[in-house]
Amino acid sequence: MTQSPRSGPAFVPSRNPLPKPDPVAAIVVGAGLGGLAAAMRLGAKGYRVTVIDKLDKPGGRASSISKGGHRFDLGPTIVTVPQGLRDLWAVCGRSFDRDVKLVPMDPFYEIRFKDGETFTMRQSEAAMRDEVARISPGDLGGYEKFLNDAEKRYDFGYEDLGRRPMNKLWELIKVLPRFAVLRADKSVYAHAASRVKDDHLRFALSFHPLFIGGDPFHVTSMYILVSHLEKAFGVHYAMGGIQAIASAMVKVIEEQGGKVRLREEVDEILAENNRVSGVRLASGEVLPAAVVVSNADAGHTYDRLLRNRFKWRWTPEALKRRRWSMGLFVWHFGTKGTAKMWQDVGHHTVVVGPRYKGHVHDIFMRGHLAKDMSLYVHRPSVTDPSVAPRGDDTFYALSPVPHLGHEGVDWSVEADRYRDRVAEVLEQRLIPGFREKLTESVVFTPETFRDRYLSPYGSGFSIEPRILQSAWFRPHNVSEELPGLYLAGAGTHPGAGVPGVLGTAEVLAQLVPDAPKAMAQTAKQRMAAE
The missing domain is CATH 3.30.519 (Guanine Nucleotide Dissociation Inhibitor; domain 2)
Structure with missing residues (x-):
């Protein structure tokens, strides 16, 4: 596996025991949207959270660069399920809409084809029927069937599987019959092609996996659910860019008593007595913690941050065998x-x-x-x-x-x-x-x-979301390699995209126990006094 350049000195694991971590101390490695969402949810569960990120701004791939009066938003540009953000803020006792202004897009986007044809995507069902009929009247019935297919996959794949842990094999076995009924073995493109005949429409209904790092000709047809997401929730832009959402998340974390430390890099996740005990920074500083969440790419987490630990599932060889996004x-x-x-x-x-x-x-x-x-x-x-x-x-x-x-x-x-x-x-x-x-x-x-x-192979979206690299087959939100370690972000379940990475934090929160109440209360009182 291609390694990211190392920073900091080469450390040898110490034989001396580390300071015993505070039971309410949690560390999140990486301030991407998944990591920040995880920090917010841990804060709501009573943990005192510290987020560490190597960049100069929060957001990870959703951060920005300012140059010559221009703000360049570096990653995602749209929000498709605003309710996911509103739910996240509500868990923390706050209102998302007070902190961030979302503007609905109309149209969502325009597709321009080489032959001069166009396809304009809107939320209005009537407008979309007219658009399909304009391009290929004979495909209108197939298009409506496709939308019904997308809604069924949304109900199962997003609202069900995507919002609960999939770290136990039995959870996968239970849903295999449903996968079969929905023909999850077919690709997104194959499913679109079975419903419409016009090549322009086949592209318009199948290209969405590219936005989460998937090959439309091989990614499971479960991902046609994106068409329902757009239809049901619309496409929105956050004023100030996605960076505005990341900055608002930092504000919530700090108001919970947490900290976000930028321009610092985690070099290793540490363990004592076969349980996570904290992290070591590239500077050599050790931060004890009872819970560690890695929002770093799952490949980087296992190959680099746990490099001094034996791994039985996510070995370097296993990671090399994965198919990575483009x-x-x-x-x-x-x-x-x-x-x-x-x-x-x-x-x-x-x-x-x-x-x-x-x-x-x-x-x-x-x-x-x-x-x-x-x-x-x-x-x-x-x-x-x-x-x-x-x-x-x-x-x-x-x-x-x-x-x-x-x-x-x-x-x-x-x-x-x-x-x-x-x-x-x-x-x-x-x-x-x-x-x-x-x-x-x-x-x-x-x-x-x-x-x-620190993306393995410079991939844009971590591990590609093929059927045998999704759900249970994907790196789990709770690590099987080290108790007390959890994963958030595009490389874990349910996957990439803004709704996906926010979903990883929602699933993760179901797996992390609440902070010990007495200790959490003491910690809050100490932070208030400080």
Whole structure:
């Protein structure tokens, strides 16, 4: 497994016992949305929580970079299940809507195909029927069947399996008949193709797994539930970007008496008497804890943070056998004086390349950096003026690419070339003349994801969500390798995406016992006095 660069000195495990951890002390490794949500839920259970993150801002992949008056939101750009955030805040006795302003998107996004056809996604059922009928009238009945299929999978896969622990094999065995009835063995694309015949609609109904790191031609059809999520809950943008949500989460944690320590990296998760006892930072500082939650990538957690511990399931060899999600090439850029240009370009646009199946095969199976591409383009400045100087625009263009485990792509050479090819597609298909208006520019490649987020192989979304890498087959929210260790984030159950990583914290909270009441009360009184 490709290792992330180490920081700090090389430590030898001490034979001297560590300080006995306070029973109400909990540490969360990583301030991504999953880790912050876990910290909030642990705080609500009476723990005194410390969150450690190597970045300078909270949010992990949902953090941001500011440059030249532009705020570049680095990760997720939409919220599809606002109720999940409202429930999280309510558990902590607070109101999400008082802390963060969500704006509903209408339309959700526009898909632009190479042949000039478009598909505009909206929440209105009537508008969507009209859109499908405009493209392919004969597919309207199949489209409605597809939505019914998506709702059934949402009820089972999201509201049932996705909101409860799946760390026991019996939990999987019990639901196998339901998996069979719902044909979970079929891929997302195969299911879409069985319902509609038009290629434009097949793409529009099947591309969503790419947003959580999955190959639509191999990921289980359970993930068509995303179509129901959009229809039922809408697509929203957080004013201030997803960074605003992460910052609001930090505020809740601090008001609970917890701490968030940035620009510090956890080097190792420690154990005493076959139970978690805390963490060691790259600086050498040891922080005792009775509970440790790792929001680091599951691969990094087991391969790096538990490197001095014997592992029976998540060994380096087992991790190498996993199929990892694709890498991402993301170009963040600003343009000068363009706020009133390109009036037909909205907040979210998907620019589809000439190939679908072949291109996806190049990315996931061949590991080949193809010349053609499909792009997701984010233009938040049409909704949120705070992302750019007055009159200017902020964009990002995202292209799925092979992860680093495939080898053969030298990003120190290819990054500039690939950015130029992205620019050509944007010029020709979406925002002509933008290169003359360019100001700021920030490029992320899979190497950036490896180094910045400590992602194995620079993968964009951890382990790919195939059927035999989901639910019980995925790294569990409670570690079987070390009692007292729990996992949150995209690499564990239920998976990637904002609703998914928030769901990992919800599941995790069902597994962590409440803090001892007397000790928790004493800790609260001590914090109040401080």
